[in-house]
Amino acid sequence: MIGFVAAAIAAFFVLAYFQAPILAWTVAGGALLAYLSMVAAFGSTTNIVLGAVFLVVTALLNLRPLRRLVFSDPVLGIYRRILPDMSQTEKEAIDAGTVWWDADLFSGKPDWNKLLAIPAPRLSAEEQAFLDGPCEEVCAMTNDWEVTHEYYDLPPHVWQYVKDKGFLGMIIPKKYGGLGFSALAHSAVVMKLSTRSNALSVSVMVPNSLGPAELLLHYGTEEQKNYYLPRLAKGLEVPCFALTSPEAGSDAASIPDYGVVCKGQWQGKEALGMRVTWDKRYITLGPIASLLGLAFRLYDPEHLLGDQEDLGITCALVPTNTPGVNIGRRHLPLNAVFQNGPNSGKDVFMPIDWIIGGKDYAGKGWMMLMGCLAAGRSISLPTSSVGGAKGLARITGAYSRVRSQFKTPIGKLEGVEEALGRIAANTYMMDATRIMTAGAVDLGEKPAVISAIAKYHMTERARRIVDDSMDIHGGKGICLGPNNWVGRGYQVIPVGITVEGANILTRTLIIFGQGAIRCHPYVLREMRAAKDMEGKAASIEFDDAFTSHIGHTISNGVRAFVHGMTSSRLGQVPRDGAAETRHYFRFSSRLAAAFAFLADVSMLAMGGALKRKEKISGRLGDVLSMLYLVSATLKHYEDQGRHKEDLPLIRWVVRDALYSAQYAIDQILSNFPVKPVARLLRWTIFPLGMSFRPPLDSRNRECAQMLLEPGIARDRLTAGMYIGKGESDPTGVLEAAFLATIACEPIDEKLRKAVKKGKMTLRPGVDLGTLAREKDLISQDEYSQWLRKETLRKQVIRVDDFPQDFGRAEILARLAQERVPTAKAA
Numbered sequence: 001m002i003g004f005v006a007a008a009i010a011a012f013f014v015l016a017y018f019q020a021p022i023l024a025w026t027v028a029g030g031a032l033l034a035y036l037s038m039v040a041a042f043g044s045t046t047n048i049v050l051g052a053v054f055l056v057v058t059a060l061l062n063l064r065p066l067r068r069l070v071f072s073d074p075v076l077g078i079y080r081r082i083l084p085d086m087s088q089t090e091k092e093a094i095d096a097g098t099v100w101w102d103a104d105l106f107s108g109k110p111d112w113n114k115l116l117a118i119p120a121p122r123l124s125a126e127e128q129a130f131l132d133g134p135c136e137e138v139c140a141m142t143n144d145w146e147v148t149h150e151y152y153d154l155p156p157h158v159w160q161y162v163k164d165k166g167f168l169g170m171i172i173p174k175k176y177g178g179l180g181f182s183a184l185a186h187s188a189v190v191m192k193l194s195t196r197s198n199a200l201s202v203s204v205m206v207p208n209s210l211g212p213a214e215l216l217l218h219y220g221t222e223e224q225k226n227y228y229l230p231r232l233a234k235g236l237e238v239p240c241f242a243l244t245s246p247e248a249g250s251d252a253a254s255i256p257d258y259g260v261v262c263k264g265q266w267q268g269k270e271a272l273g274m275r276v277t278w279d280k281r282y283i284t285l286g287p288i289a290s291l292l293g294l295a296f297r298l299y300d301p302e303h304l305l306g307d308q309e310d311l312g313i314t315c316a317l318v319p320t321n322t323p324g325v326n327i328g329r330r331h332l333p334l335n336a337v338f339q340n341g342p343n344s345g346k347d348v349f350m351p352i353d354w355i356i357g358g359k360d361y362a363g364k365g366w367m368m369l370m371g372c373l374a375a376g377r378s379i380s381l382p383t384s385s386v387g388g389a390k391g392l393a394r395i396t397g398a399y400s401r402v403r404s405q406f407k408t409p410i411g412k413l414e415g416v417e418e419a420l421g422r423i424a425a426n427t428y429m430m431d432a433t434r435i436m437t438a439g440a441v442d443l444g445e446k447p448a449v450i451s452a453i454a455k456y457h458m459t460e461r462a463r464r465i466v467d468d469s470m471d472i473h474g475g476k477g478i479c480l481g482p483n484n485w486v487g488r489g490y491q492v493i494p495v496g497i498t499v500e501g502a503n504i505l506t507r508t509l510i511i512f513g514q515g516a517i518r519c520h521p522y523v524l525r526e527m528r529a530a531k532d533m534e535g536k537a538a539s540i541e542f543d544d545a546f547t548s549h550i551g552h553t554i555s556n557g558v559r560a561f562v563h564g565m566t567s568s569r570l571g572q573v574p575r576d577g578a579a580e581t582r583h584y585f586r587f588s589s590r591l592a593a594a595f596a597f598l599a600d601v602s603m604l605a606m607g608g609a610l611k612r613k614e615k616i617s618g619r620l621g622d623v624l625s626m627l628y629l630v631s632a633t634l635k636h637y638e639d640q641g642r643h644k645e646d647l648p649l650i651r652w653v654v655r656d657a658l659y660s661a662q663y664a665i666d667q668i669l670s671n672f673p674v675k676p677v678a679r680l681l682r683w684t685i686f687p688l689g690m691s692f693r694p695p696l697d698s699r700n701r702e703c704a705q706m707l708l709e710p711g712i713a714r715d716r717l718t719a720g721m722y723i724g725k726g727e728s729d730p731t732g733v734l735e736a737a738f739l740a741t742i743a744c745e746p747i748d749e750k751l752r753k754a755v756k757k758g759k760m761t762l763r764p765g766v767d768l769g770t771l772a773r774e775k776d777l778i779s780q781d782e783y784s785q786w787l788r789k790e791t792l793r794k795q796v797i798r799v800d801d802f803p804q805d806f807g808r809a810e811i812l813a814r815l816a817q818e819r820v821p822t823a824k825a826a
């Protein structure tokens with residue numbers, strides 16, 4: 001009997017672990033039963049009863065029509081009753097975009113070979129030349145203090161350069177006069193610009209994100225494309241896209257703005273058109289836009305277009321010089337000075353062919369927006385966050401070496417080191433995620449869930465990095481002025497958190513909510529069978545999806561348990577992966593199985609209510625997100641050629657992500673509404689307790705060290721950012737001071753020792769270097785080197801001060817002379 005029980009348990013684990021087909025379970029069951037009747041020497045009646053039960057169960061499981069009749073169809077009936085109805089806009093949002101690596105993670109069995117086989121994204125020579133040429137140039141000509149304090153906008157010559165060089169048309173194909181860049185190049189440009197000026201990067205980012213160009217490319221009529229795309233590419237049109245209104249922010253599908261199809265006078269003739277009324281706010285580039293992409297709900301009460309009266313959300317392109325369009329006023333979003341403001345119109349008549357795609361696309365606006373959302377969301381905010389991270393990593397490391405307190409560079413004080421190490425490691429992970437996500441877009445994906453993960457986590461990590469950087473800079477980060485390189489970043493970070501799907505909503509509603517339906521191997525099939533199909537077709541489809549779903553859940557549960565019992569030793573590792581990261585792939589396999597099991601059981605236990613349980617779904621989203629961030633980090637290490645110096649960063653990132661995921665699971669289990677199920681889940685997922693540990697302090701030190709030393713690891717970590725040139729540039733002087741400080745450290749050491757040994761006595765008003773030179777303790781060359789370092793250091797630690805009016809009167813007078821129109825607004 002012991003042998004039978006052992007064989008039965010072993011068979012269960014093996015079959016479940018490998019998600020064996022029902023037939024394999026049947027054969028194993030038959031063999032076990034035969035073995036049992038042999039060893040137990042049952043009487044013939046018992047054998048007959050057991051055999052009959054086995055045959056009935058076997059028939060039920062293997063004969064599909066019977067299985068459907070007895071099992072799947074009743075479940076389908078219940079499922080249909082409890083599955084909440086989805087609105088058309090919800091459906092369109094859920095269906096939008098594609099699934100990619102997120103589906104592998106959701107399966108609970110990510111194939112790491114597949115991940116590493118995805119080619120590493122690369123820039124073309126032309127794209128690299130653009131980054132090294134116009135992109136460097138525009139950064140050099142942009143002075144962020146001038147932008148934010150004097151012009152309250154990009155200066156006119158910068159705007160002109162941006163338009164002339166095609167920055168506004170990076171996503172527009174060459175045949176329309178655009179740059180036709182890859183997503184990776186688009187991302188590299190926005191990243192570099194973000195390391196120089198927020199207004200510069202946002203002004204370039206928005207026309208290349210979800211807006212008129214992207215919508216025209218996918219849905220525009222030939223006439224619309226041929227007219228607008230070349231003009232947008234060359235900056236002859238400045239576009240904006242207006243969806244948000246005072247009543248509809250996150251719930252954008254509920255916009256009250258409306259248009260009514262009607263006939264009216266257009267250019268002296270009667271024309272079919274719409275009278276549109278809208279009131280929008282927060283629209284980036286709106287105040288200076290010449291072309292307004294407008295979303296509103298279209299109604300056709302006179303049936304001029306067809307039978308339907310409420311056609312739905314519609315997108316149109318409206319030249320802003322159209323009579324009745326009110327545009328031009330500005331918001332001031334936390335002192336960020338990219339152009340942003342409200343616009344409105346009342347009963348503005350516009351021809352029907354202003355609808356993007358023409359009248360056939362009336363009412364299809366939400367589908368169009370959702371369809372195009374993922375590409376822009378994969379790039380804009382994730383990329384600008386990485387730009388911010390790289391810039392702050394480099395300058396904060398440099399500043400921490402230049403700035404000393406308690407006779408020690410502050411970066412070497414453990415408390416500062418902790419923050420610095422975090423900055424370095426997060427920057428590595430963010431860049432890895434940026435590249436992998438842009439690479440997905442270049443492979444033709446519109447990764448809906450991944451773009452939400454990238455948007456949420458990159459902006460949140462950027463917020464963490466800015467906070468760390470501000471703390472390290474102390475007062476120097478707080479007092480704004482031309483010599484403050486961190487304060488403006490701190491001011492604008494909430495903008496990234498709020499736009500393109502505010503972060504709380506993105507975390508709690510989109511990442512897991514959309515992921516559970518789109519990325520799950522069976523849920524969408526079950527939902528479609530229940531809601532969109534009928535009769536036999538629905539029965540067959542549901543039966544197949546549902547029974548596979550059960551096998552999938554059991555398999556993931558068993559795999560999570562086995563990995564938990566064996567410290568992930570059986571977890572899959574990539575064939576050609578580096579030896580030093582193999583255990584991280586194993587751990588991630590364990591986490592993926594645990595996540596998939598937990599996700600399924602949560603959906604089963606909470607059903608439709610899980611949508612409202614945002615604390616649970618947010619944490620489930622966190623686990624999925626951590627798996628994606630780890631995947632990107634490990635792949636980046638491989639794609640970059642396994643640089644051993646980067647290993648501390650990888651170790652910190654992976655441990656931090658696994659630990660965070662474990663924390664999220666623990667929180668879910670502690671708050672799981674069905675307590676016995678929570679206990680079962682805990683035993684399955686953490687059979688030997690919670691084993692993932694946070695990053696070690698020693699790793700944190702190694703990460704911090706990378707930012708405190710010039711070298712290849714630091715350069716690789718911050719590659720692609722703009723580094724200020726020359727000592728008149730605030731970040732240029734910091735870089736120079738950093739190098740000078742390090743070069744001078746042996747001299748400083750000499751001076752310290754001389755004081756300690758009493759070889760020189762400090763004199764008020766005379767600096768150490770001069771004293772040492774007087775006593776011939778250092779050479780003239782050393783003295784010159786020390787003086788130069790001191791000059792640079794003093795420049796770096798200097799904080800700006802202003803006259804009472806912060807110089808506004810003088811600035812306004814100068815701008816009036818230059819006749820800069822936006823200065824008046826300022």
Ligand SMILES: Cc1cc2nc3c(=O)[nH]c(=O)nc-3n(C[C@H](O)[C@H](O)[C@H](O)COP(=O)(O)OP(=O)(O)OC[C@H]3O[C@@H](n4cnc5c(N)ncnc54)[C@H](O)[C@@H]3O)c2cc1C
Nearest residue numbers: 241242243244249250282283284333499500502503504505
């Ligand atoms: C500087 C700036 C630039 C912008 N540019 C543009 C633009 O060019 N075009 C455009 O159309 N719009 C633009 N927006 C609008 C932006 O997309 C919205 O601000 C955003 O959608 C959030 O809307 P809201 O500000 O009204 O916040 P609300 O919708 O009022 O949200 C408030 C809070 O509630 C949370 N929340 C809402 N619903 C849920 C939910 N179901 N579950 C959990 N949490 C939820 C949100 O996450 C947020 O934290 C811009 C906004 C800003 C500030």
